[in-house]
Amino acid sequence: MAAGSTIFYKISQVSEVITIDLINTKENRQLLYKYLSKFYGSDKAKELMIKHKNNLFGFNGLAYSLGKRSIEFFCLYFLQDFFVPKPNNQVRPLASVHYEIWRELEAMFIENKHDKQVFILPRGCAKTTIIDMALSVFLHCYGYSVYTIVLANRELDAINFVDQTKKALKNPYIVHAFGNLVNPNKRTVNKLELELDNDTKIQAYSSGSSVRGASYISKKGIFRPTCYIADDYISEQDILSDESKQKKYQKWLKEIEEGGDEAVIRDGKIIKQATKFIVLGTPLARGDFIDQIRKNPEYKVFHRSVVNFDVDEYFKNNEYWQEFKRILFDDTRDDPTEDAKQYYLANIEHMKFPTIWEKYDCCKLAIKYFNKRLAFMQELMCNIENIGDKWFHSNRTQPKEEIENHNFIKTMMAIDTAGVKNKDKRRSDYFAFVVGSLADNGFKYVRKGQLRKFDEFEDYIKHVINLLKEFEDITHVFIEKNTYNGLDVERIQQEIEKDGSLRKRNITFINEMQRKNKDDKISTIVSDVNNGRIIFCEERVEKDFLSQVMEFSGQQFSLHDDACDALSEFANRIDEIEIRREIKSIPRGWLF
Template sequence: MLKYKDNLFGKDSLSVMIGNVSIPFFCSYFLQDTFVAKDDNTARELAEVHYEIWDTLEDMIIKDKFDKLELIMPRGTAKTTVCDFALSVYLHAYKKSIYTLVCGKTEQDAVEFIAQTRQAFEENPYIIEAFGELINTKENTVNKLELELDNPNGKTKIQAISSSTSMRGKKYNGARPSCIIADDYQSKSDCITQEAREKKYLTWVEDSEFAGDKAVYRQGKKIKSGTKFIILGTILHSDCFMSRLLKNKEYKHKVRRICNFDVDKYFHEGLWEEFRKVYFNNKLQDSVSEAKEFYFQHEQEMQYETIWQDKYDCLEEAISYYNNPSSWKQEMMNDASKLGEKWFTSIKTLPYKSEEGKDSIIGHKVEKMMLTVDPASTSTVRSDSFAFVVGSVSNNGFKYVHKGELIKYDARTQFDDYLAHIIELLKTYKEIIAVFIEKNTFNGSDANQLEKLIEEDSELSGRDIQIINESQRKNKDDKIASCVSAVNNGAVIFNEEDEDFIEEVKSFCGQDFSLHDDAPDCLSEFYNRIDLIKKIEPLRFFNNLKIKY
């Protein structure tokens, strides 16, 4: 080591030599502004899992122990930065890869990745001091998806593509990719149906088969490594691309979760169960603030260990779990085992009328009330129903379903009956200020006719009723998921008389596993829209106003 005593950090220095054989050292020194917390940056203290990833990459790239790696991590663990970014810079600083191909979920993800990598080679003083200026600026100003480097031993290239772009046949100077990284290669749309899940997996298997090179052996000795494949992501379905890849024995697999305990049990016992009861207590004026105050009073006792203590806040993660357990467990625990099970496990109901005949479902003042309507296009036994929800939000923030109905109408012959029922609901519930009608079935003709009927009706024409008519564009599962936790925790209260409507909500298991979704779909439309409706207060005139001059 004596020859390095006067050259610790420059070109051909000791640091360059150590970085060549140690990916953790390379990242900790040459990429220190990204990975090392200092007074002049916002980097977080790395967790054990990040060094574990670098050790695994070192076994794969430097020691050549295996060619294919699947890395399943929770959302937010910086896997893109720790793996994609760091590894790409390392591979091309040392020219260990002639051509690296990175597959992002979207083209925008690909553009951002190239921009971050370019910045490291152009602006990082530790990289420039040790490896020189590797980017030919003039040749790299046009294509935002490619980065060509002038390594002293020859040119290399980093290219980023979206997951919808095929990897097949891609070459650089006659060479196929030395390393292929797929980051969040699947999206939710790739998991909705069995056909979509099958297509995503087969596309990867077939493309990867022809995108890389096999290892080359001569007289039993490996003289060239095969293409390295690295797939990063989270579990989105029990049979999604990442889940199926777990069964592929060609890959080395690493699965990590945000915490290593039974979250369903932990968050429903002890202090956390007390927190949950306060958080979803509809009798409190501000249940969220009171629940957080309870947490801060018991903060030390309510701490739990996570995969990255400097990143994940115990309170924020618990609230995310309570608000959408299924989604949180998929993204943070890589657990899709509950898919296909009923989403709505607990529904709070109240008698609608008290003994005095008053509306007793409401424990607080009604702030806003609306009607949501989801028309069906067919009328067979297995077809959907017309769904109606009369709902309100009270001054304590809780929501109430005054009426939830499912009615079989023939869309072709009972159009007038369908509109007459809306008019009947408007007259029954006089506080309704808005009507939302899904546009997909009648393409706006029902909304137009309803507006005319309201204008012609002596009782309704004097009310300011807003009519909203929009097409269904969002994924239904995503939309319905937004209200699941609120319903399960009693933040949405139902009329106990609406048994058919409630039963269909309770039986929902996701689009792929449910015969009907009209009730939960219409319910979620109310749940999400009521907060956006603006109530127009009537003008008030004061006759006794005295003006002084």
């Protein structure tokens, strides 16, 4: 057939026109030969290429048959626009971890070696595309799965998965070999359902939806799910307490796993495989859904981190990275982050380290590590084992005179409230007070930190008023609402109205119920404290306050969290508050 000509073919009563130049290319033939050689040796591969030269890539052709035996080849050929770098796309070269994942999936689905697998992978590792989309397309092209359910955390994630899978199934390499499987005129195709023309179905759910009793009815019969894929199935709401963690895991065991089916075996031969279960994600906390699945002996575990060495030891012992850290947290610089990046570029040969994939930039990884170590360990190292240790390892202090010399652009007070007249004074919670400012250098300064216990409610109100008078630049006050349900805010405002100087300041009160998990909230400030981006006043931050911060090991392992709670509210909210600037009058003549 002449180059550039087209072929007409009919599969499943759908006529398609495919340009030969796109399909039967030198690159595709080389890829086909390479993988045939892996399976059969080079001589047999040549023989097969010659024998099937008239149907290398079409329906029931050589690539079609090879793809059924190799997910790796299937992805590199049939899904090449997603996984193979070309001049007309922005695809990154795959890393060895991606090929390892595909080999695990081959063992699971083609070789039927196991039925349950968990993939624990760092954020940004393309796990949704490599597993969810690629596997679903493979399974339904060949009918390995009749009915696949994909579970995502949010409905938007579920919708995006179906959309991406639909596009993949409509690409020319798939259509040329399998026909047009996506046919909205005849099949159920919407934002969460994708019924294909070969009587199989892919359906996506958000994690809050129930899949109990899910089944697919086609002209071939009624089918229970043959494959479940749970992708980032948990959210922060699922780790708020031990109860919420257990609830998510039990839902999986009782609703999801019970929705599957056992294998059908006749005369020692497998007629139908058992339902397959795949969980992929990143652990958020010890004992969460991912952590419990990891410890379930029925699941084979595939666990990778962004680097395969001890990051704490590496950064601590590398003199270049220690200098990088010093620059990054130098509050005397105009732009310490940019200066640190320039230092890295100037010394890259001494600082570059191997990562799981070329996508991960060493400089960006280091900045995240130094700024948010706990988040780095959880999201990128997939390591939650260190939770329970002391979170704060160091702090930075400066004299009052040096701190007050900075140019503050925002100042607020954050209060973590407690009860009064507690019988057990030793174990009762403290009131925690933080007066803090954000300076024009980007650093945050704790100008006052206190812990108090009051016998009378009015003593607490008076203490707040005194702090407002002491720091005249306070514009906002945050008080958590859980203890007094706004009564304390009303009393403070009444006292402000009695004082002319305070009344003129128009102080804004933020009074909200606190429902967010405290560990999650406090974890956001750990790196900023450890690395000196939050700086404490030597004279005004009391020893007991700072000690309580330094002793914090997570709610489950700490007697008190009051200081950390107030500190985290200040550090997070100071970025969000808006300061009303005074509008000065201008001469009337300037308007004309």
